[in-house]
Amino acid sequence: METSTEGTARPDSSAVTADTAVAGGPSAVPPASLSPSRASDFMQCPLLYRFRVIDRLPEKPSEAATRGTLVHAVLERLFDAPAAERTAPRAKALVPGQWDRLRETRPEVVELFADDPEGERLARWLAEAEALVERWFALEDPSRLEPAERELFVEAELESGLRLRGIIDRVDVAPTGEVRIVDYKTGKAPRPEYAEGALFQMKFYALVVWRLKQVVPRRLQLVYLGSGDVLTYDPVVADLERVERKLLALWDAIRLATETGDWRPRPTKLCGWCDHRAHCPEFGGTPPPYPLPVPPSRAAESDGGRQGRMGPD
Numbered sequence: 213m214e215t216s217t218e219g220t221a222r223p224d225s226s227a228v229t230a231d232t233a234v235a236g237g238p239s240a241v242p243p244a245s246l247s248p249s250r251a252s253d254f255m256q257c258p259l260l261y262r263f264r265v266i267d268r269l270p271e272k273p274s275e276a277a278t279r280g281t282l283v284h285a286v287l288e289r290l291f292d293a294p295a296a297e298r299t300a301p302r303a304k305a306l307v308p309g310q311w312d313r314l315r316e317t318r319p320e321v322v323e324l325f326a327d328d329p330e331g332e333r334l335a336r337w338l339a340e341a342e343a344l345v346e347r348w349f350a351l352e353d354p355s356r357l358e359p360a361e362r363e364l365f366v367e368a369e370l371e372s373g374l375r376l377r378g379i380i381d382r383v384d385v386a387p388t389g390e391v392r393i394v395d396y397k398t399g400k401a402p403r404p405e406y407a408e409g410a411l412f413q414m415k416f417y418a419l420v421v422w423r424l425k426q427v428v429p430r431r432l433q434l435v436y437l438g439s440g441d442v443l444t445y446d447p448v449v450a451d452l453e454r455v456e457r458k459l460l461a462l463w464d465a466i467r468l469a470t471e472t473g474d475w476r477p478r479p480t481k482l483c484g485w486c487d488h489r490a491h492c493p494e495f496g497g498t499p500p501p502y503p504l505p506v507p508p509s510r511a512a513e514s515d516g517g518r519q520g521r522m523g524p525d
């Protein structure tokens with residue numbers, strides 16, 4: 213996955229997520245499904261996963277992540293226009309209206325610019341969003357695309373009972389029936405050695421589509437608006453089976469942590485992006501009381517170190 217929060221504040225990746233859990237405290241329930249974002253959280257740091265999914269601690273919106281949400285909304289809405297009218301000026305003109313809409317649907321983003329009475333920072337931020345939108349036209353030509361789906365919520369249950377869910381930015385279906393899954397990123401493309409992590413989310417979606425439609429997507433495509441790159445991968449069945457095995461192992465580790473209450477911090481340089489350092493023992497903090505029951509017989513159990521070793525491949 214990405215190594216920054218740029219462009220990740222999608223409806224499926226915020227702390228209020230598609231993963232099934234209700235607000236922390238007495239009504240907290242164990243997680244019942246997995247999304248790519250939360251799977252990545254657990255791989256990055258099990259304690260971060262706990263804070264987001266079990267405790268549901270609030271997180272502050274960030275400029276970068278909110279800009280990602282805004283740009284995604286613009287790219288999605290542009291396809292409402294007839295093909296010939298899907299131009300860069302038209303797309304950029306959608307930015308102010310989509311920002312208004314975002315403020316209505318997620319009022320918390322207003323605080324991002326609360327200390328900007330002259331509106332200078334907001335104007336700069338909106339201009340950056342417009343630049344990202346404009347860059348898209350150098351990478352894809354929306355006048356030649358007719359997506360089969362946009363912002364598609366998908367959910368599939370594996371034979372094991374694990375439910376996978378998420379939101380796919382765009383699904384293209386060729387006349388031959390071949391499926392392409394597309395995801396927009398407002399950050400920069402990862403270096404080649406990190407490409408596998410970036411593709412994890414796409415393989416996750418490919419697995420869900422395969423399980424739902426019995427069709428292996430022909431192509432997975434990541435469109436990096438921040439750097440102007442397109443990363444593609446053509447999966448085969450063995451890739452998806454590998455991801456499935458990976459997710460089942462991940463889910464086993466999550467379930468064990470849920471039952472034992474043993475959620476370990478795993479400090480990395482990404483801690484700099486974490487909103488929960490005040491609650492993290494690695495930074496001198498104390499987690500809130502664990503809101504789920506832990507049978508005494510399980511409290512002393514550990515997972516033999518699996519929490520610290522999980523990666524996307």
Ligand code: SF4
Pocket residue numbers: 257259260477478479480482483486487488489492493494495
């Ligand atoms: S600060 Fe780092 S170690 Fe602590 S919960 Fe956040 S990501 Fe995990």
